[in-house]
Amino acid sequence: MTEMANHPGGHDRSEQVERRWATIAIVIVSSMVVLAAFAGIHQAVMPQTRIETVDPRTLHVAGEFIESNLGSAVEADGSITVRAVGQQYSFTPQCIVVPTDTPVTFRATSADVVHGFLIEHSNVNTMLVPGYISTATTRFSTPGEVYMPCHEFCGVGHEGMWARIKIVDKAEFQKLAADRRRVDCVAQ
Amino acid sequence: MINTEHDAQADEAALEPILQTGARGAMMLAGIATAIVVGLWLAFYLFVFLPRASQ
16 A cells, blocks of 8 residues: 555556456456356256255155156156156166157255266256255267266265266167166166 | 665665556466466357257
C-alpha cells in the first residue's frame, strides 16, 4: 500500500491491469457456463430431472431393486433399463450386459453409504446416495468390455468395488434377452 | 544492505518505470498459463466429452 501511495501513476496502472484480468476471468467462466448448457442440449450429459426416493431398509425385500429385478430389462420402446445396487463393497449385478447403439438408462441406488457410479469411456458419472435413485442415460457404440468402478471412497474395501459392463452386438443381446426377463453376465 | 537509506531510494526510483508500464512479464506468464489450462479444458470438452454424447 505504501509503495502504491508513493506512486499514484503505478496505482492507476495496476488497477487497470486488475480490471482487465477480471474481465478475462469473467469471459472464461461465462463461456464455460454456455458450453455446459450446450452439453445438456447436445445430450453429452443430462442432469437428473427429478428426485426419486427409495427406502434403503427394504431395498432387498420389496420394490424395484429386489435381486430378481436387477440387470438389463428391455423396455416397450426398445430401449434398455439397467437396475443396479451398490453396497460395501460390490455392485449387484457384478457383470452387466448392454447392447450397442441403443439408449441405455441406468437406475441405481445404494444400500448403505454413498458410492460412486462411473462407466469407463462414457459420460456416466454420478453418485449413489442411500435413499435416492440415481439415473443416467447413455449409448454404447462399440462392443467390448468396460469397467464400472466406485469412485467415491466408501470404506476400507473401496478399491475392490467395481463391476464390468459387457457391450454386445444388438442381435446377440436380443438372443440373451429372449429367454430371460433380466439380463446380466454374472457366472451362474 | 537491507534497509539502508541509499538502497531504499534507489529502489524507489527503479520502481517508478515498472509501475508506470505494468508488470508485463507477469501478465504474459499468467496469460500463457491460463491459455494452456483453458485450451486443455476445451480440447477435452470437444474431443472427448461431446463425442460420448448419447445422441
